Each structure stands twice: as structure tokens, then as C-alpha cells.
Amino acid sequence: MTTKIPLNEELWDRLNEAVAPMALCYQCGVCTAICPLSATGNSPSVRKLVRSAQAGLVTGSSDAWLCTTCKLCEYTCPRGVPIADVLRALRTIAFSERKAPARFEEVLWKIYENGNPWGESKLARAKWTEGLGIKDALEGVEVLLYTGCASSYDPRLQKVAKALSSILKVANIDFGVLKTEEKCCGDAVYQSGEDAYLEELVTENIAAFRKTKATAVVSISPHCFNMFKTIYPKYGAKFRAVHYTQLVSELLDEGKLSLTQPSESAITYHDPCYLSRYHGIEEPPRKLLESIKGVKLLEMGNSKENTLCCGGGGGRIFQETEGERLSNVRVREAIETGAQVLATACPYCIQNFEDSAKTLGKSMLISDVAELVAKAMRPE
Amino acid sequence: MKIVPRTDEVRFDAATKTLDRSGAENEINEPDKNALEMALQLKQKHGGDVVLLSMGPPFFEPHLRLGIAMGADNVILLSDRAFAGADTYPTSYTLAIAIRKIGNFDLVLCGEESSDASTGQVPPGIAEWLGIPQVTYVSQIEVTENVARAKRTIKGGYEIVEAPLPLLVSVELGCNSPRFPDFKRKRWAEKEFKLTVWTASDLEAEPGKIGSKGSHTIVDELIQLPIPSRRMEQISGSPEEEATQIIQKIKEALST
Amino acid sequence: MVYLEHSGGQLERVSLEILGKAHQLAQKLTTNVTAVILGCNLGKLGEEAIQFGADQVLLANSSGLEKYTTEAFTAALGEIVRERKPEILLLGATHDGRDLAGRLAVRLNTGLTAHAVQVEIEPETNLLLCDVPGFGGSIVARCKCPHSRPQMATIRPGIFQIPQRDPQRQGSIENVAVSLGEVTTKVVERSVKETVDIAKAEIIVIAGRGAESYLDAIRKVSSSVGGVIGVTRPLADKGLVPRDQQVGSTGYAVAPKVALVLGASGAAHFVSGIRDARSVISVNKDPEAPIKSYADYYVVDGIERLLPALLSSLERMQGRER
Numbered sequence: 028m029t030t031k032i033p034l035n036e037e038l039w040d041r042l043n044e045a046v047a048p049m050a051l052c053y054q055c056g057v058c059t060a061i062c063p064l065s066a067t068g069n070s071p072s073v074r075k076l077v078r079s080a081q082a083g084l085v086t087g088s089s090d091a092w093l094c095t096t097c098k099l100c101e102y103t104c105p106r107g108v109p110i111a112d113v114l115r116a117l118r119t120i121a122f123s124e125r126k127a128p129a130r131f132e133e134v135l136w137k138i139y140e141n142g143n144p145w146g147e148s149k150l151a152r153a154k155w156t157e158g159l160g161i162k163d164a165l166e167g168v169e170v171l172l173y174t175g176c177a178s179s180y181d182p183r184l185q186k187v188a189k190a191l192s193s194i195l196k197v198a199n200i201d202f203g204v205l206k207t208e209e210k211c212c213g214d215a216v217y218q219s220g221e222d223a224y225l226e227e228l229v230t231e232n233i234a235a236f237r238k239t240k241a242t243a244v245v246s247i248s249p250h251c252f253n254m255f256k257t258i259y260p261k262y263g264a265k266f267r268a269v270h271y272t273q274l275v276s277e278l279l280d281e282g283k284l285s286l287t288q289p290s291e292s293a294i295t296y297h298d299p300c301y302l303s304r305y306h307g308i309e310e311p312p313r314k315l316l317e318s319i320k321g322v323k324l325l326e327m328g329n330s331k332e333n334t335l336c337c338g339g340g341g342g343r344i345f346q347e348t349e350g351e352r353l354s355n356v357r358v359r360e361a362i363e364t365g366a367q368v369l370a371t372a373c374p375y376c377i378q379n380f381e382d383s384a385k386t387l388g389k390s391m392l393i394s395d396v397a398e399l400v401a402k403a404m405r406p407e
Numbered sequence: 408m409k410i411v412p413r414t415d416e417v418r419f420d421a422a423t424k425t426l427d428r429s430g431a432e433n434e435i436n437e438p439d440k441n442a443l444e445m446a447l448q449l450k451q452k453h454g455g456d457v458v459l460l461s462m463g464p465p466f467f468e469p470h471l472r473l474g475i476a477m478g479a480d481n482v483i484l485l486s487d488r489a490f491a492g493a494d495t496y497p498t499s500y501t502l503a504i505a506i507r508k509i510g511n512f513d514l515v516l517c518g519e520e521s522s523d524a525s526t527g528q529v530p531p532g533i534a535e536w537l538g539i540p541q542v543t544y545v546s547q548i549e550v551t552e553n554v555a556r557a558k559r560t561i562k563g564g565y566e567i568v569e570a571p572l573p574l575l576v577s578v579e580l581g582c583n584s585p586r587f588p589d590f591k592r593k594r595w596a597e598k599e600f601k602l603t604v605w606t607a608s609d610l611e612a613e614p615g616k617i618g619s620k621g622s623h624t625i626v627d628e629l630i631q632l633p634i635p636s637r638r639m640e641q642i643s644g645s646p647e648e649e650a651t652q653i654i655q656k657i658k659e660a661l662s663t
Numbered sequence: 664m665v666y667l668e669h670s671g672g673q674l675e676r677v678s679l680e681i682l683g684k685a686h687q688l689a690q691k692l693t694t695n696v697t698a699v700i701l702g703c704n705l706g707k708l709g710e711e712a713i714q715f716g717a718d719q720v721l722l723a724n725s726s727g728l729e730k731y732t733t734e735a736f737t738a739a740l741g742e743i744v745r746e747r748k749p750e751i752l753l754l755g756a757t758h759d760g761r762d763l764a765g766r767l768a769v770r771l772n773t774g775l776t777a778h779a780v781q782v783e784i785e786p787e788t789n790l791l792l793c794d795v796p797g798f799g800g801s802i803v804a805r806c807k808c809p810h811s812r813p814q815m816a817t818i819r820p821g822i823f824q825i826p827q828r829d830p831q832r833q834g835s836i837e838n839v840a841v842s843l844g845e846v847t848t849k850v851v852e853r854s855v856k857e858t859v860d861i862a863k864a865e866i867i868v869i870a871g872r873g874a875e876s877y878l879d880a881i882r883k884v885s886s887s888v889g890g891v892i893g894v895t896r897p898l899a900d901k902g903l904v905p906r907d908q909q910v911g912s913t914g915y916a917v918a919p920k921v922a923l924v925l926g927a928s929g930a931a932h933f934v935s936g937i938r939d940a941r942s943v944i945s946v947n948k949d950p951e952a953p954i955k956s957y958a959d960y961y962v963v964d965g966i967e968r969l970l971p972a973l974l975s976s977l978e979r980m981q982g983r984e985r
Contacts (some may be wrong), residue, residue: 094591125586129584130571132584132586132587133584135587136585136587139588140434141432148413148415148416148432149432182949182951184951221590223589223591223594224588226590227590227593369508383968384946385968386967388968410923414932415799415930416801417798417802418940419802426798435923458699495765495768495775496768496775499769500769518762522798523704523797523798524797524804525777525778525796525912526765526775526776527761527765527777530763531733531761531762531763531764531766531769532768532769534733534736535765535769536769538682540733542733542848542849543761543762544762548912550938556851559758561758561759561853561855562757562855562858562907563856563907564751564854564855564856564858566853566854567850567851567852567853568732568848568849568850568851569848569849569851570848571847571848580913581900582841589784595726612957622774623768623773623805623808623810623811624774624807624808625747625806625807625808625809626777626804626806627805627806627807628804629803630698630794630802630804630805631801632796632800632801632803632935635939636958637943637958637959638958638959638960639955639956639961640959640960640961640963641955641960641963642962643963646964646968646971647972647975648960649946649969649972650969650975651976653944653946653960653969653973654888654976654980656922656942656944656959656960657866658975659919660920661866661920661921663920
């Protein structure tokens, strides 16, 4: 029996304009099969989403919003369809029709009003810098350390910011932080499919960064890094975007850091999706960890480009999770390696893993690479 | 619509006993966003115009333009030195005569209260001045012909109230999800949209009824409530040990 | 003069609270407390009001007053106030109370202060002084209405003590006729469930954002200790628990013997709701959460770890007690 499905020409035009390569999809379904969410009982049918985009169908499906943008599907797709972009195009259209989940809109309001998705006071953004003698970037610096909202406000993640700033100090880098003038990089806005406010926010940030005269912007979060590297140039940004693992790895190579403090520990490193699959940054964090005396680095089965998403990308970190959390699956995998420490280089991953470790009742230590390196720097 | 300072950024100066709002970010009073969202949903369903009315100083303007970006059609700001120092009586009077001047309205929607003084008195006051019925603490509303059916929150539940238009409604905080502004429209709102400002003489307001002259109440002084001193003792140990101690402390407190 | 609310044949809790306070104020002013009760089938409410402190009760009995409507009640109370000319008029800051007071103050061309947490008589002037909280509850404005009459105030529920009921107390009850005017609004449906009155409870177990997914376990803990549950605003917003059980500046202020706060970070607008709790115990996994400064005892641990331990300890205790 055939059903007539109404095609929306206008929608097809918009989608085609945004993601013409979606036409490459031949519906093999590998994307749906490989999507990590299929392990959790709450997964989108990726194939169907791409199909509806191809067919210009009006879709009110909430599936597109479940996606964490981990790009495992894209990595596996035999035809190279930019699936994450297709889903984002669907989100953009849904958002403009007010079909986005309410929580996404609330987060956008918070970013607009407070400069961060948590709704915390702008005045408290630089609290983590108190007493550390960190330069205000507006005084003019070579390197802008972009803290990011998570590391500015979450007490657990402030430790990462502090660790990284101590590393940069020891290496004598001329760096500073924008303090209360720092605003959200806009990742959550981008993920919501909202483009008009994104342009305003990105433009404001580029102007603020220009004031610091910094030639490089170093991010703690791979999500901020990704925004600065791939999205900001579209709006005229000229600075060099760097993830801190790249910078610190360079500093180690140049002899500006010495890691003298040993740490007898078995560590397994989790590749954040936005570092490995998005940007191929896999060796620098590993090199840093292996440079710490006494560290034994163990690899999980799903490592490097095959890394298993923690569930925080795509704006999901601000949403409720239904079904099993992806980070639970990953923490279990980490435990299986026999490691005592699960290291990573992304604040969302850390938030998710800390939660999962507590829920699973496991004593796995969750650590950011910056924290481990900073500890290894310290003399007894 | 009222623009208010972030309550956690307002500082109390203990020496001068005054409120320092200068460091605080200003934002649209949250329940007013819910009221605007309700208005916009009604407009989507029934057509019509949504006019934002506000009484305040010029710095309110950019925030009101945000209301246009959300979808409102017009903004009227009542701004005049003579309006300053108003308590809820002259505030509701001023807003009411402005509404009469705008004329031809079916519904007046207000946030249930503002986050600064949180009196919630202005909406009923406006309704009284206008001589129209009111339904407060409304979470949902439907309009058919010239009758509104409003769901009103009361203790322990709700009631459905029917009332004729024109009607004033005060909207419950959090009853809906205010839409994120359309930033393309916001650019238009900032560059091209002409915002209307009315002064006391535009309104032909009676001088004795506005501002501090029209206020019946005065504030004698401001006090910062002392935080009751707490023991701040940490209980630690294994979850079992912590649980035992918690139960112990509960028992102790109950026996007092 | 005190406006009393009632339901199910009994005076509302907040009305008793303000009756008690009104009695104190009246003594300072060497005057009487007149209570006004509007409704239909008012039964023994008049006597109840006297036993709780009213000297005189005015009953307006009418079918048009069976359910609260702004128009009818404003007309009725307005007429009574214009006739009797009280110095002071107090109402409970309930939804209906605030709805009514706001309109009535404009009708009577007088001053109204909102949800006062303290009222006193200023000695030199005999004026009513009201302490009104604002800005999330941490700052209080001391207000007064120097010239207009009556000086109106709505009183926040749960602040004042309910006075002792004195069954021997005497007073006068008067039936008054009121004209309700044209009433255009109609209450067509009403759905009220048995509410948990968190203001009455000796123990409140409050669930915050961090405890959101554990409400069932928290309910068990709460009933084990003979308490009620309260929530912070985000949980009430989500409809997980009725708003009547929301604690904080936009919810209720409670004064239990003990408040067990689970998974709340200690935001200022929540904390203002528990400031009068005799003892506050907090559990929060975040060692930096501000709640620890507002607690007598605090535990830094995850709710998911504490709850099972609490439940099994309580079970063991109850087992032993049997």
C-alpha cells in the first residue's frame, strides 16, 4: 500500500541549500546502527532523519534533538554524508518554527541574559581567578586563555582552569583571561540551530578578543575550541584557535615544562569527540600523559577516532537524559581496562563521567589532563 | 512589562542603608515574559496586535525592543520624572490611563508580580482603574467570541473562571516557555522600529495621582535581614555513618 | 479589621495567624479587632473567629459570595470598610487575598503593603509599620501609610503564630447586608486536592535540583520520619510536586523544627524560605555549595548514596521499635 506524503518544496530548497551532500545518502542504515545512543534505549533513527531531509518532509520529530553530534555516524558513513550538518539543518528549521524543545530555548535565554548557559551571575564569572594573579586579558596579551562557561562556574571544573593557568605561568606564557567580560562561545546556540543570535554573539566575542591583541586563543573545552576553529572564521575571526592540549604539548617539546613529579598510576585516556573525530587531536594529550613518570597508559577498545561519546555534545549536557546514560557505558569500559584513572580533556566529559562514577558507585578517579600535568609539575 | 535588576546582583549598602542597583544586570521581569508569551500565543491563534506597555526610565528601552523581537507589535514607554517614586497606587493609575489612551483593547496581560518588590498589586489596581474584571494567577487562557476561559491557580489546585472581555489577567510565573527572540527582527527593532514615549502631559495625568505625590505608602528604611547564624558543622563518613548522624540530629531537633 | 478566609467550614490557617497578630496590635492601640467573613453558609465561623481573638465579627452571607470572585468580594468588603472606617485592614497574602487587596486599595484610595513579614505599631505616631521583603527576600523595606485610611496590608502566611483558641471568649456577631453589584466573572470549575500544608509540619524534607530524580525515595524518607516533602522552585515549575509545597521567596516560608534539605545548592531565594527553621540539615554533593553556610549540619555526599543508607537506617530503627 502506498501512502502519499506531502512534500514541502520550500523545506527541500532550504535543506538542499544548507546540506546538498545529503543527496549522497543511499539509506544503508549504518549510521543508525553505529549511533552510540542505540545502546541506551533512547536513540534517534539517523537514517530516517536523513531520509526525511532528502525528501523535504516536514518533520516534527524530536529525534534530531537527541543527537550529541559525536559524528561517529559521519565517520562510518560509506558515502561521506555530513550527517551532523544535516541534523543541524533540521534543527535550524525546527527552531525557526518554534519546534525546538523548551529547554533549548531556556538555555539560549540564559546565555543572552547572563553570558552563560547556567544562568549564573556575570559578576561571578572570574571568581576562580581570585588570588592567582592572573592577568586581565584586556591589558593586552599574546595568548588569550578562554576559560569557557563550564570551567568558570562549576567548582569541579574550576580546578581544571586553575591547573591550566598554573601550567601556563610556569612556562612563562604571556596570557590573560577576559574575566567578567568573557561570554559564552556560543556552542549551545549553534547546536540549537539558532543562527541570528549566534551571529550577534560571535561578532561580540570576536570584537572582545581583538581588544586583547592576542594572536592565539587557547580553550579548555573542545567545544569552545571547535567554535573558534570552524565557526568563528566564518564571521571574520583571524586569531589562531588552539586546544590547550596542543599548546601544552608544544611547551613540553620546547622544554618549557618539566614533569618531575612521578605518579605510579594506570591511566586510560578518553578521546573527546570534538578533539579526535572533529579535529584529529589524539596524540598531544597522550604524549602529555606518557611524559609523566610512572604512568602506564591503557587504551580502551573504542579509542581515538572510534571514541565513545560521553553524551554531552549537541546541547545535550543541558538536557534531561532518558534511558541509560552514555557516560555510564564509557565509565564501565574504562573500568574494564584496569585503570585507576580515567583522564580526558573536556569539561562536559568530566561532568558526565563524575556523575556516572557516582551513580555506578565506582571509585574510578576522573581527571583532566591539565590537572595531571599540573600535579606532575609540582616539586615535592 | 517591567525591567528589573537581577536580584542576586543588587547590593545593600549597610552604611547608607540604600540599595545599590548599579552593578546589577537588568533584565525583563520573568513573569512578564510569561505574560508576553501568552499574548503572542493568543495572537497566533486569533490575530490582533500585541502592545507592550511599560513605565520606567529610558534605560528600559533596549529591553522593551527585545519584546518586539519576541513578536510584539508595538512598545509604549511611559517615561517622565514625575512618575518617579511611585508606589503601586500611582503606578497602576498611570498604566491604566495609558491603556485607556491606547484604547480598543480586549485583554490586558501582566506578570503576576515583579521580582524586585514582588507586591503583585499593580495588576488588580489597573483593573480597578479601568473598571474591568480581573483574573489573577492565570496559567492558561482560551478566548472564544468575547469570553475568556482562564485557568487560575489556587491553593491546592486550580479553578476555571469565565469572564467577558475586556479583561485583565495576571500571569503565573513559569506557566509557559517564553520564546527566544527572533534576532533578525531584533535588528530591525533596534535600528528602524520607532518606540513611542509618553510623558505625564501626553497622558493628561492628574499630578496628584502620579509618582511620589500619588503614593500612599512610604518606605521608612531598608533593612538587610541578618542571616540567622547556623552552626555550619560538617557531618562526614561513609553514607551509613552520615545517615545515622542525620537521623540523630533530626531526633535532637524534634525533641526541643 | 481583619479579612478572614475560610474553606470547608473552617477558617484558613493564615486568617488565624493574622487574627492573633491583630489582637496584639489592637491592644497597643487600645481598640478592638473586627473580623469580616464573606461567604455563604457561614455556620460557626463567627464563633471560631471570636475564639481566636476577634472582638466583633461581621458576617456577610450571600449566595453570590459562595465562590471567590473579585467583583463581588471587592464590592462587599469595600462597602463594609466604607461604613465601618477601620484604621487598619489586614488580609492574608493568599492568591485571593492579594487579588482582593490590590483592587480594594485602589477603590478605597488608600495605601497597601504587600506580604508583610512583620507588623508593628510605631509608638510616636500609632501608625502601622510593615516590614516587606523584596529582592528575593533578603532585603526588607519598612513601610507605612501616613495619611490614607485604612492602612492596608497583606500578611505572608506562616509567619505569625496561631493564637491559642479560647472557647470561653466572648464577642459580638453581626450579620451585615452587602450589595454585590454586577458580577461578570464566573467560576465554572474548581479542582482542589487535599493539600499538604507544609507550614504546619514539624519536619520538612526538601528536594532540590540535585534530588529531582529521587522523589520517590525522598517521599519514603519523609513519611518514615513523619514529615512532609517540600521542593525548590525548579521542581515545582516542572510540576513534579504541587506549588503549594514549594519553599522559597516565590513559594512558602516555613518554620519547622527541622528542615532536611536534599540536593539544593542554597540559592538566596530558596534560603529565605527556611530562615526560620529551627534546625537545617543539608546534603549536597558539591563541597562549595552555598547551602552549607545556611545549615546547622551539612553532608557533602551524593543523594544517590545517602538515600539508600538513610532508608535502611530508618527501616532498621522502625523494625527495632516494633
